[in-house]
Amino acid sequence: MGWEEELFALFDDLEEQASALYAAERGPEVADRSRAEYRQVLLAGRLMATVGQRVVLGVLGVGMLSGTIERVADGWLLLGAGEHDWVVAFDAVATVENASPRSVPQIAWSPLTRLGLPSALRRIAEAGEPCLLHLRDGTRYDGLLGRVGADFCELAVGEERRILLIAFSALAAAQSRA
Structure with a gap:
C-alpha cells in the first residue's frame, strides 16, 4: 500500500472516529431538546x-x-x-x-x-x-x-x-x- 493510500485510510479512520464522537454527544442533546419541546404539548x-x-x-x-x-x-x-x-x-x-x-x-x-x-x-x-x-x-x-x-x-x-x-x-x- 502506498503512502497516499495509507494517508487516505488514516483520514477515513479519523473521520469515522469524529462521526462516532459527534453522534455520542448529539444523542443526549437531541433527547434533552425533545423533552423540552414536549413540555409545551397541551x-x-x-x-x-x-x-x-x-x-x-x-x-x-x-x-x-x-x-x-x-x-x-x-x-x-x-x-x-x-x-x-x-x-x-x-x-x-x-x-x-x-x-x-x-x-x-x-x-x-x-x-x-x-x-x-x-x-x-x-x-x-x-x-x-x-x-x-x-x-x-x-x-x-x-x-x-x-x-x-x-x-x-x-x-x-x-x-x-x-x-x-x-x-x-x-x-x-x-x-x-x-
Whole structure:
C-alpha cells in the first residue's frame, strides 16, 4: 500500500472516529431538546389529534365515559356516546385512555376551536333540549338550560322550574337528553 493510500485510510479512520464522537454527544442533546419541546404539548393538542377515535375518559364527579371524541375546543370536548352526547370540561378530565400518540399544535387548530364552553352550552339552551348537568362533586341536576353567562349558566329544575345558577368551575359535564 502506498503512502497516499495509507494517508487516505488514516483520514477515513479519523473521520469515522469524529462521526462516532459527534453522534455520542448529539444523542443526549437531541433527547434533552425533545423533552423540552414536549413540555409545551397541551392535553387539548393530544385530544385534537384523537378526534374521531374511541376513548375512555375519567371525569371528576362523573366517572368513566366511553365514546368517540367528536370535537375539541377551548376548554371542552364533545364526546359522542351513542344516544346521548357529552360536553365535557377539560379541567374535569382526570384520565384519557386510547389517546393518539400524536399532538396537534395550537397554531394548526381551526378558528372554531376558540369557541369556549359557554358556546357549547348555549347551543343546548337554544335547542331547548333537556339536559343533565354533572358537577365535579358528583351532584347531578336534570333540567332545561336557560341563559349562559361568562362563567355560569342557569338551569331550570323541578316541576316548578326554579332557576339554579351553576358555576362553570363546578361543572364537569353536560349530557344532552334529547
